[in-house]
Amino acid sequence: MGEASVWDHLTLTTTISRIVAIFYTLLLFAVALRVIMRRRDIGFSLAWLALIMGIPLAGLVLYGLFGELKLGNRRAEQSRLMYRPYKSWLNAKTTQSNPEATSLAAPIANLVRFRTGMPYQQGNDLQLLTTPEQILGRIVDDIAAAQHECLFEFYIWFNGGLVDKINQALLDARARGVECRILLDSVGSHEFLRSDWARRLKIAGVRLVEVLPVGTFRMLFQRLDLRMHRKLVVIDQRVGYTGSMNMVDPHYFKQDAGVGQWVDVMVRLKGPTVRSMWMTLVWDWEMETSERLLDPTHIMSVPQEAEIHERQSWAQLIPSGPKFSDDMIPQVLLQAIYSARHDICLTTPYFVPDESLAAALKAVAERGVQVEIIVPEQNDSVMVKYASRAFMDDLIQAGVVIRQFSGGLLHTKSVLIDKKLVLIGTVNLDRRSFWLNFEVTLLVDDQRFTQKLTALHEQYRQQAEEIVLNRWRHRPFKERILENIFYLLSPLL
Numbered sequence: 472m473g474e475a476s477v478w479d480h481l482t483l484t485t486t487i488s489r490i491v492a493i494f495y496t497l498l499l500f501a502v503a504l505r506v507i508m509r510r511r512d513i514g515f516s517l518a519w520l521a522l523i524m525g526i527p528l529a530g531l532v533l534y535g536l537f538g539e540l541k542l543g544n545r546r547a548e549q550s551r552l553m554y555r556p557y558k559s560w561l562n563a564k565t566t567q568s569n570p571e572a573t574s575l576a577a578p579i580a581n582l583v584r585f586r587t588g589m590p591y592q593q594g595n596d597l598q599l600l601t602t603p604e605q606i607l608g609r610i611v612d613d614i615a616a617a618q619h620e621c622l623f624e625f626y627i628w629f630n631g632g633l634v635d636k637i638n639q640a641l642l643d644a645r646a647r648g649v650e651c652r653i654l655l656d657s658v659g660s661h662e663f664l665r666s667d668w669a670r671r672l673k674i675a676g677v678r679l680v681e682v683l684p685v686g687t688f689r690m691l692f693q694r695l696d697l698r699m700h701r702k703l704v705v706i707d708q709r710v711g712y713t714g715s716m717n718m719v720d721p722h723y724f725k726q727d728a729g730v731g732q733w734v735d736v737m738v739r740l741k742g743p744t745v746r747s748m749w750m751t752l753v754w755d756w757e758m759e760t761s762e763r764l765l766d767p768t769h770i771m772s773v774p775q776e777a778e779i780h781e782r783q784s785w786a787q788l789i790p791s792g793p794k795f796s797d798d799m800i801p802q803v804l805l806q807a808i809y810s811a812r813h814d815i816c817l818t819t820p821y822f823v824p825d826e827s828l829a830a831a832l833k834a835v836a837e838r839g840v841q842v843e844i845i846v847p848e849q850n851d852s853v854m855v856k857y858a859s860r861a862f863m864d865d866l867i868q869a870g871v872v873i874r875q876f877s878g879g880l881l882h883t884k885s886v887l888i889d890k891k892l893v894l895i896g897t898v899n900l901d902r903r904s905f906w907l908n909f910e911v912t913l914l915v916d917d918q919r920f921t922q923k924l925t926a927l928h929e930q931y932r933q934q935a936e937e938i939v940l941n942r943w944r945h946r947p948f949k950e951r952i953l954e955n956i957f958y959l960l961s962p963l964l
Contacts, residue, residue, distance in 0.1 A: 499523065518959065549758055557754055560765055561588040575892045576785065576916040579806050583789050583914070586799055591787040595742030597915060599923045600714075603721055606737045607633040613706045614640040621651045622752045624682075624703040625718045626659040626897075630668050632720030638668045645675045652678040654755055656699040657685050659717070680759050697793055700908035702737070702897050703752050711745040712737050713788075713896055713913055715884045730849040731879035736927070738895060738913055740786065747788035751911060754790075784917035791898070792909035800898055800912065801905050805831050807888050814841040816887045816928050820880060822846050822859040823901040829862055833869035841872070845931050847882075848875040854957055855901065860950075861958030867940045874935035881931065890925050892916055 506519050523530040574580075580591035600606045614621055614637070621644055630638070641651050653672075655664060663669055664681055673679050682699040704712035714737035717724075721732040740748070753764040791799040808815060808831045815835065822844065824832070836842040844866070850856040863873055886894040896912035898904045915921070 521959075549761070553754065553757060556765060557750065558588050561590070561750065574785075574916060575810060575889065576787075576914060578810065579803055579892075579914060580787050582802060582806060583787055583799070587790065589747050589788050589790070590743075591785060591914070592743040593783065593785050595740055595744050595784040595786045595917075597784045597786065597917060597920050598739040599920060599927065600737045600739055601927055603633060603716075603735075606712075606714075606716055606735070607637060607720065609739055610704060610712065611636050611640045613704075613710050614644050617644050617647075617649045617706050619649060619707050620705075621649055621707075622703070622705045622749070622756075623652070623718070624654040624699070624701050624752055624755060626656045626698065626700045626702065627717035627719055627724075628653075628655050628660045628663040629717070629719040629724050630663060630666055631723030634718055634720050634723075635668070637718065638672065641672060641677055642675050645677055650678075651676070652680070652756060654680050654682050654699065654752070654759060657681045657683050658698060659700075680756070682755070682759055698908050699755070700897050700904065701751075701755070701790075701911045703748055703911060705745060705749045705752055708749050709741060709745060711740045711748040713740075713748065713911055714738050715882050715895075715897060721879075725851065728851050728880075730847065730851050733882045734876075734879045734931075735882045736885070736895070738915075740913075742784070742786070744786040744788055744913075748911075751788060751790045755909070784915065784920060786917075787914040789894075789896075789912040789914060790910070791912070793907065798905075800910065801825070801827065803894065803912070803914075804828060804886065804900075807886060807892060807894060808832065808835055810892075811835055811840045811842075811888050813889045814843070814887075815889075816843045816845070816885075816925075817900065818845045818881060818883045818885045818928065818931060819900040820847055820850065820882045820884070821852065821855045821899040821901045821903075822862070823855055824862060825902055825905065828900065829866065832866060832871055836866075836870035842870065843872045843874065845874045845876055845881065845928070845935055847880045848877045848936075849880065851880060857950075857953045858957035861954040863938060863943065864940070867938060867943065873938045874932060875938060876931055876935040878931075878934035883927075883931075885924060885928075887921065887924055887928065890921055891918075893921055893924055895924070 502523055503520055506516050506523070576591070583589055584591060600609060611633075621641065628634070641653075645651055651672075657664070660681075664679070669679060683697060702713055702715070702717060704710075714735065716733075716735035716737050719733070721735075724733065750765070757763050757765070789799065789803060805827060808828075815832075832842055832844075846859065850859075867873060884896060884898055884900075888894075893915040894912050895915065896910065897908075898910045898912050904910055
């Protein structure tokens with residue numbers, strides 16, 4: 472190769488390198504500008520900007536995959552088309568009840584009703600179920616008594632132990648002619664969806680649908696880490712369940728994780744709020760299958776008025792998720808926390824609050840409200856474990872009591888305000904639950920129910936040790952380094 476040819480080759484290489492560098496720089500600034508113009512939470516935006524600028528190319532790829540709430544064009548259009556008929560059904564088929572203005576729950580109930588249309592209604596019968604035997608046993612019994620329809624929606628469905636009895640009960644129900652439909656998250660229930668039990672249920676006629684499926688091709692059109700995290704059961708539109716427990720038997724589930732058995736609760740309901748649960752489930756069913764169950768052939772008669780008046784509990788279902796009242800849960804939590812006058816007790820397995828929630832907890836503690844957070848001592852997520860610890864020093868210094876539960880992985884997600892108001896369901900106190908997951912929360916205003924939850928919190932307290940600030944500050948230096956690293960990443964967790 473002659474000298475001129477070598478020179479031409481070097482010139483071409485330099486020119487291509489400059490073009491690539493200019494293109495990459497323009498792309499970098501375009502994505503950074505998009506992050507800024509989206510006007511998301513400041514911590515969230517700054518974390519993404521640091522990642523995009525700090526990690527060449529990989530930061531851009533990660534933002535493209537996980538930086539925005541992409542549900543996909545089909546889902547977006549489906550949701551738009553569904554909104555009006557479902558809102559009309561809510562207005563026509565549910566009785567909107569107005570709580571007294573002095574009620575602690577009233578501001579929250581009015582906010583939720585304005586944002587989602589979900590009614591806040593009296594006339595519910597609520598049971599707090601606290602053991603796997605209670606929870607799964609009652610569900611088996613209700614399936615056995617079903618005459619028309621069994622609807623299920625879960626993040627995780629895992630075979631073994633008492634769950635096999637649920638599977639068999641569904642097979643028996645189908646043999647009686649009962650319609651059975653199950654929505655399961657693609658990631659959480661991956662193993663079950665490919666199991667022999669799933670095959671047997673499908674053969675028997677159980678409609679089993681995989682929600683938010685993942686795949687290489689799909690990542691081009693939707694975020695793969697948006698998950699269906701709801702736990703809902705509705706049987707014959709008369710009995711409903713929701714709470715923190717997946718469809719698992721803790722004696723069989725994740726036995727090698729080193730965190731002990733998962734500790735959960737579920738609420739069993741009868742009354743008008745079951746209709747809200749049913750509507751949420753059929754909304755999700757239509758979103759996945761395009762099959763509309765919101766028609767006269769699927770809607771059963773409501774309970775008689777005399778039956779409703781025998782029950783007293785006020786309740787309201789609060790569904791949340793991406794593009795579905797996006798900031799509903801953070802707003803509800805902040806409203807509840809700032810309304811406290813005496814005490815707050817929160818239980819959660821994953822505690823990675825955003826700035827507003829952390830500030831609210833500190834503020835109410837500093838004005839004299841007893842604030843207590845109970846979290847598991849061992850956690851199945853290393854990132855969450857360290858990120859949550861980064862908040863503890865400031866919270867404890869402000870007067871918040873933090874206890875670590877040693878009786879297993881405390882998975883109960885509950886908020887108790889002044890021993891009068893309850894928020895209980897599937898929502899963890901982290902950004903993923905606030906912004907990325909499809910969740911469901913139950914607002915309860917009932918003295919007997921709150922007494923039972925207060926007693927349960929006391930049981931948790933007996934198996935938990937309070938974090939003492941002086942001892943906490945003497946933890947190993949390497950632990951504090953990891954905490955601060957994951958604290959910086961907490962907006963992205």
